[in-house]
Amino acid sequence: MAYQTLYLKYRSQRFGELVGQDAIAQTLRNAVEQGRVAHAYLFSGVRGTGKTSTARILAKAINCLDRKGAEPCGVCANCVEIASGAAVDLIEIDAASNRGIDEIRDLRERVKYLPAVCGLRARDHRTAQDSADGGLALPAL
Numbered sequence: 001m002a003y004q005t006l007y008l009k010y011r012s013q014r015f016g017e018l019v020g021q022d023a024i025a026q027t028l029r030n031a032v033e034q035g036r037v038a039h040a041y042l043f044s045g046v047r048g049t050g051k052t053s054t055a056r057i058l059a060k061a062i063n064c065l066d067r068k069g070a071e072p073c074g075v076c077a078n079c080v081e082i083a084s085g086a087a088v089d090l091i092e093i094d095a096a097s098n099r100g101i102d103e104i105r106d107l108r109e110r111v112k113y114l115p116a117v118c119g120l121r122a123r124d125h126r127t128a129q130d131s132a133d134g135g136l137a138l139p140a141l
């Protein structure tokens, strides 16, 4: 069996699995259930508090083909692709090492196209501070 890092193996896959982020999870659940998802979200916090996990869950929730309430099903094609990091419409950028003009040009080129598969294009953009004490995640354009 292929080795899988612990943070990937145990990453929360649903809003209900997020630990210690009840208010955030409920706020995002309400937005998804009511169809009032904002065009961008900013997640900030120390390393390991769930910024990336929350962004991925939100990306799955808004693109899930068989959503139960606000929770993504976790088994449809969109959920599986987003969870595996293979979704063409989910762009994750480590801005700590991709902060040059060429990278920003590339990002601008990629975000202007309509989603290929998912209903919405999601982007997770981490700042240089993310590795230390901050983070930026922008799902749903």
Ligand SMILES: [Zn+2]
Residues within 6 Å of the ligand: 063, 064, 065, 066, 067, 072, 073, 074, 075, 076, 077, 078, 079, 080
């Ligand atoms: Zn799904």
